Amino acid sequence: MAGKKAIVPETEYLIIGNSAGGIAAAEAIREVDREGAIAIVSEEPYLAYSRPLISEHLAGERSLDSMLLRSPDFYERNKIEALLGTGVARVDFDHKLVELEDGRRLAWRKLLLATGGAPIVPKLKGSHRKGVFTFTTLEDAEKIREAVNPQHKAVVIGGGLIGVSLAGALVHRGVAVAMVELMDRVLSTALDAEASHMVEEALRRKQIEIVLGQTVKEIVGRPADGGRVGGVILKDGRTIACDAVVFAIGVAPRTELAAGSTVAVNRGIVVDRHMATSCRGVYACGDAAEAYDFIHKTNRLIPVWPNAVAGGRVAGYNMAGRPTRYEGSTGMNALNCFGLSAVAAGLVEPKGDPTCEVLATSSAANGAYRRIVLRNNRIVGMVFVGDIERSGIVFGLMKDGINVRRFKEAILSPGFGLAALPDDLRRKRLSLPNSQLSEARGNEE
Amino acid sequence: MRPVYVREEVCMGCGLCEVYCALAHSISQDPIKAFKRERPRPVARIRVERTDGLFLPLQCRHCPDSPCVYACLTGAMYKDPDSGAVAVDPDKCSGCWTCIMVCPCGAITRDADMGIVAKCDLCPGRDVPACVANCPNEALAWAEDGAGVDLTEPAATAGGRTRGW
Ligand SMILES: Cc1cc2nc3c(=O)[nH]c(=O)nc-3n(C[C@H](O)[C@H](O)[C@H](O)COP(=O)(O)OP(=O)(O)OC[C@H]3O[C@@H](n4cnc5c(N)ncnc54)[C@H](O)[C@@H]3O)c2cc1C
Ligand code: SF4
Ligand code: SF4
Numbered sequence: 001m002a003g004k005k006a007i008v009p010e011t012e013y014l015i016i017g018n019s020a021g022g023i024a025a026a027e028a029i030r031e032v033d034r035e036g037a038i039a040i041v042s043e044e045p046y047l048a049y050s051r052p053l054i055s056e057h058l059a060g061e062r063s064l065d066s067m068l069l070r071s072p073d074f075y076e077r078n079k080i081e082a083l084l085g086t087g088v089a090r091v092d093f094d095h096k097l098v099e100l101e102d103g104r105r106l107a108w109r110k111l112l113l114a115t116g117g118a119p120i121v122p123k124l125k126g127s128h129r130k131g132v133f134t135f136t137t138l139e140d141a142e143k144i145r146e147a148v149n150p151q152h153k154a155v156v157i158g159g160g161l162i163g164v165s166l167a168g169a170l171v172h173r174g175v176a177v178a179m180v181e182l183m184d185r186v187l188s189t190a191l192d193a194e195a196s197h198m199v200e201e202a203l204r205r206k207q208i209e210i211v212l213g214q215t216v217k218e219i220v221g222r223p224a225d226g227g228r229v230g231g232v233i234l235k236d237g238r239t240i241a242c243d244a245v246v247f248a249i250g251v252a253p254r255t256e257l258a259a260g261s262t263v264a265v266n267r268g269i270v271v272d273r274h275m276a277t278s279c280r281g282v283y284a285c286g287d288a289a290e291a292y293d294f295i296h297k298t299n300r301l302i303p304v305w306p307n308a309v310a311g312g313r314v315a316g317y318n319m320a321g322r323p324t325r326y327e328g329s330t331g332m333n334a335l336n337c338f339g340l341s342a343v344a345a346g347l348v349e350p351k352g353d354p355t356c357e358v359l360a361t362s363s364a365a366n367g368a369y370r371r372i373v374l375r376n377n378r379i380v381g382m383v384f385v386g387d388i389e390r391s392g393i394v395f396g397l398m399k400d401g402i403n404v405r406r407f408k409e410a411i412l413s414p415g416f417g418l419a420a421l422p423d424d425l426r427r428k429r430l431s432l433p434n435s436q437l438s439e440a441r442g443n444e445e
Numbered sequence: 446m447r448p449v450y451v452r453e454e455v456c457m458g459c460g461l462c463e464v465y466c467a468l469a470h471s472i473s474q475d476p477i478k479a480f481k482r483e484r485p486r487p488v489a490r491i492r493v494e495r496t497d498g499l500f501l502p503l504q505c506r507h508c509p510d511s512p513c514v515y516a517c518l519t520g521a522m523y524k525d526p527d528s529g530a531v532a533v534d535p536d537k538c539s540g541c542w543t544c545i546m547v548c549p550c551g552a553i554t555r556d557a558d559m560g561i562v563a564k565c566d567l568c569p570g571r572d573v574p575a576c577v578a579n580c581p582n583e584a585l586a587w588a589e590d591g592a593g594v595d596l597t598e599p600a601a602t603a604g605g606r607t608r609g610w
Contacts, residue, residue: 024515050519053539066536069520306516306543313515334542341555343546388542389551392512396549417551419494419501429549430451430506 008097010107011039011081013319016088016098016257017114018042019051020305021286021312023069025112028316030078036320038080039106041098045085046138047072052305054141055165059172064138093261093279110281110319113258113269114312117251117287117303126219131229133246135166144246150174152243155232157216159186163248164199164337171206178209178240180216180232190333192348194362194369195383202340211240219245251303253288266290268301273326275315283319285311294328294399295346295380302331332395334388340367343391346381346398347373356380361412370412377405390417396429448507449491449565449577449585456493456584458500462576463489466504469568469575485558490565491576492554502576502585504565505552507531513544513553513564521561532566535559 013029015022018040026038049067056062075082087101091111099105119134121127133144148154152175156163159181167177179186185196186203200210214234222230231241253268264270264278268290275283275291285291286308290299307329317324332345350356350373360371366386372394373381379398384391394411397404402425404411410420418426471479471487479487491504507524511531514522521537522544524530533544538561545553545562556563568574577585 050539052518052541056539067519305518306547309515332546334546336540336542336560341542343542345546388545389554391546391551392548392553393551395546415495417492417494417501418503419496419499426501 008105008107010037010109012036012108013038013110013112014098014106014108015040015112015114016042017112017116017286017288018044018048018082018084019114019116019286020069020308021114021116021288021315022112023048024309024312025114025283025285025316025319026078026080028313029320030080032317032320032322035079038078039083039108040075040080041083041086041088041100041106043085043087044137044139047074047082047084049138051136052165054135054138055169057138058141058145058166058169060145061172067138088257091257091261093263093282096281111283112312112315112319113263113277113282113284113288114286114308114315115254115257115288116308118254119247120249120252121247122249124216124219126221126229127245129219129221129229130227131244132219133244135162135246135248136251141169144170144244145173148173148175148244152176153178153241154244154246155180155216155240155242156246156248158248158250159183159188159210159212160248160250161187161190161333161335162250164203164335166246166248167203167208168206168337171208175244176207176209178211178242179203180211180214180234180240182213182215184213186210186212187335190331190335190348191342191344192371192383194360194371195342195344195348195385198367198369198385199335199337199340199342202338206338214238216245251287253290253301253303255288266299270299271311273328274318274324275311275326276318283315285315292326292328293330294401295330302329304332306332327399330399340385341388342383342385343388343395344381344383345395346379348381348383350381359408359412363414368414372408372411374404374408377403377408379404387414393418447567447587449504449567449574450588451502452584452586453499453501455582456500456502456580457582458493458495459581460493462491462502462580462585463493465575465579466491466565469571470563485556488554488556488563490552490554490563502580503550503552504576505531505548506550507565507567508549512547512549516543516547518543528567530567530569531564533562533564535561538562 048069053067088098089101090099097107119136154175156167156179159179170177187196216232217235218233220231222228231239233239255265258265262279269284271284271289287303291311293300314324314326330346335342355375357374362369368386371383382394467487467489473479494501518541519537521534540560553562553564577587
């Protein structure tokens with residue numbers, strides 16, 4: 001691409017990715033700048049939809065209409081040009097241009113890379129066969145929906161959040177499911193062992209077969225039709241007959257547009273506390289970026305929805321000229337798995353870290369479990385199963401780095417709430433700050 | 446924005462606010478029908494927390510920078526641009542509980558029958574929220590403008606700015 005800017009239409013703000021991060025950024029820009037031209041480009045042809053809801057779509061419970069993040073007039077109302085269904089092929093960071101896959105070119109002043117993640121597909125013998133899928137887009141959900149029926153069995157590779165969510169959807173469709181997970185428990189990055197086992201119980205109650213400590217070595221064809229999936233062979237030699245295989249191992253940040261440029265990439269695109277990349281005028285957020293984690297006190301990949309929105313918002317404000325600092329986030333997941341509610345955030349499994357103290361209680365009677373991980377009397381991790389409604393209070397205490405020495409035992413009691421906090425702290429926490437975004441993190445006692 | 450304020454030293458923990466909140470959000474609006482027969486069961490969006498010597502009726506603070514809205518996975522949780530009230534669209538909510546995880550007040554409830562969340566909506570259509578109107582002790586107040594007001598301050602501070610009792 002040559003730098004002939006004059007003939008190329010120019011937009012003030014160009015956003016690549018029409019999802020959690022991209023939409024949050026566009027809205028933040030519009031809070032500050034009512035007029036500057038915004039364009040959002042996305043490979044996916046749809047109006048922005050809730051990616052986590054592809055499971056409900058697969059289950060047959062939701063049409064695209066009820067998955068939309070915003071009303072259909074969102075783009076028009078906010079004067080956003082939506083270029084949907086065409087990918088960005090290349091970015092010229094020096095001349096501030098992009099080239100779309102359909103050949104169009106666009107010049108920009110500020111750029112946001114909200115490109116998300118791509119499903120991880122290991123190199124496996126037989127993965128070319130018909131009936132092998134990934135599960136991260138609406139299109140994936142539709143393909144699976146067309147391919148499976150209640151006489152079928154599916155093997156889900158991966159027992160993480162995507163795998164669990166997918167398994168739930170398949171069960172809803174009446175499809176038998178076997179889940180193959182490499183670790184010795186499901187949700188091993190999101191939950192601690194106790195909570196993982198509670199989820200496994202819930203899955204098994206729905207006849208989901210859970211195969212732990214195993215991987216799929218090969219996907220084999222049908223005896224009569226080698227082109228179609230007939231089963232998988234596990235590492236230990238066992239075979240599972242099936243009609244479909246879905247990779248749900250996780251996502252890898254999509255950093256390909258930054259390759260070979262001045263935009264620094266580690267595992268994800270590296271951003272500072274303003275969500276700015278190493279290239280001036282270029283920002284990144286969401287699953288594509290490595291942003292600040294306030295528990296680990298370093299930049300990390302944390303591919304969850306709320307963090308994409310939080311980072312996108314900060315990027316948007318900064319792009320529009322309102323200096324805003326990203327307060328950071330941490331790993332956090334909420335789960336509603338066949339009626340089992342769970343919430344977990346931060347460092348849930350400190351694995352023998354001597355600086356950490358773990359407090360936990362469980363009550364077999366009502367299936368409730370609570371665990372907090374503390375370091376110097378500050379919460380650094382939390383897990384709630386069953387009765388989760390007060391978990392946000394604990395998340396808030398963790399996020400604000402509050403010293404909980406005076407009442408830490410109370411956090412585990414079933415009746416815990418704001419009333420259990422010491423008077424001074426409760427009063428402070430009830431008068432919420434105006435903006436939590438630009439505030440520096442307090443380290444109050 | 447006018448959230449409901451609590452004068453915690455006046456609350457006697459009777460729980461009537463919970464009853465009237467659930468009733469106000471019932472289909473029938475009739476106490477006998479609502480609590481005996483109605484399905485989905487009406488859900489209170491206010492909860493009286495009780496500890497030794499303290500009763501704290503608590504519902505959504507309608508935070509200016511609402512963590513629940515920005516965490517919501519589906520766009521169901523939103524802030525009304527005109528009133529500033531934070532509300533949930535029951536048709537969009539998927540019951541993922543992400544908003545519950547980030548609400549610093551623990552003010553969001555699971556509606557078990559519906560499989561979605563329920564929270565204080567400040568009773569649209571009523572002059573005064575049902576909890577405020579029906580508290581026999583005037584422990585709840587609906588204040589004009591909450592900015593900077595300590596919600597737990599005694600009536601002496603809040604009194605000049607509130608109405609509804
Ligand atoms: C099944 C499933 C369930 C999930 N459940 C949860 C959950 O319960 N809770 C939770 O917190 N998170 C969940 N997630 C994760 C969550 O969806 C992601 O963290 C979130 O979508 C990240 O948002 P993003 O804006 O960074 O990127 P994405 O949502 O991945 O969007 C990026 C977009 O950019 C487009 N794009 C990329 N490159 C280009 C290019 N070169 N040109 C044009 N367009 C491009 C992509 O096509 C895509 O549309 C789930 C994910 C899946 C798949
Ligand atoms: S539900 Fe919680 S986070 Fe949301 S506005 Fe109300 S108090 Fe704030
Ligand atoms: S439970 Fe409903 S309102 Fe809350 S985050 Fe999930 S979809 Fe949004």
